[in-house]
Each structure stands twice: as structure tokens, then as C-alpha cells.
Amino acid sequence: MDLGVFSVSLSVQDLTASRDFYTKLGFEVTGGDEESWAILVNGETVLGLFQGMFERNIMTFNPGWNGPGQEAESFTDVRELRAQLAAKGLDIVDDHTGDSDSGPASFSLVDPDGNPVLIDQHR
Helix, strand or coil: CCCCEEEEEEEECCHHHHHHHHHHCCCEEEEECCCCEEEEEECCEEEEEEECCCCCCEEEEECCEEECCEECCCCCCHHHHHHHHHHCCCCCEEEECCCCCCCCEEEEEECCCCCEEEEEECC
């Protein structure tokens, strides 16, 4: 099962301070709105910083991407991934897959230790 690019989404208290810290570690800002979120990349490592958007840190997978800033030519749609995981008996939470059969959508799972896992398709 190809879930797309993996990243860690950090819930931060101060976006500017966190962005500055991670850029000193060699990360480059590649996206965001400069107010509540930023995407940073260092090689193949993707890090999302989110202020006031999530309660906890989240492991994130992005179908449709095969590397930082690299769209995949083909990929398994998030709605199909949701169906496959539900069929395996996993509980789907925060389901935002809607009635559409393509385009941006997301859903979440929670691992046995309470860690959130977000499957978030942007395109």
C-alpha cells in the first residue's frame, strides 16, 4: 500500500521561533502561510509546523506526492486507501473524504498508543 510522502506535522506554540530553529538545522521553507503553518524540507525529510491547528503532533502521509514537492504521476486516491484500511478493520476518525470521487480529501487513524496518523491528499 503506497500512502505517499511521509512527514511529521508538529503542533507548535510559536511558528516563527520553530521555523527559525528548524532552518538553523538546515531545513528550507517550501510552503505555508507565514501565520499558522509552514512546510520545511531537508533532503527527503518533510516537516510541517502548525500553530493552533492540531492538539498533538501527527504522523502524516500525502497520497499524490512521491517526494518533497514532487507530484506522483499515478497514486492511490485517499478514498480508496480509506476503504482498504476500513476493510482491514481499522477505525477511521475525522473522515473528510466526502461524496466526491477525486480531489483533495483526508481522514485520520489512531495507532494503539494514541498517536494520530493523518492521510491527507492535496490534489
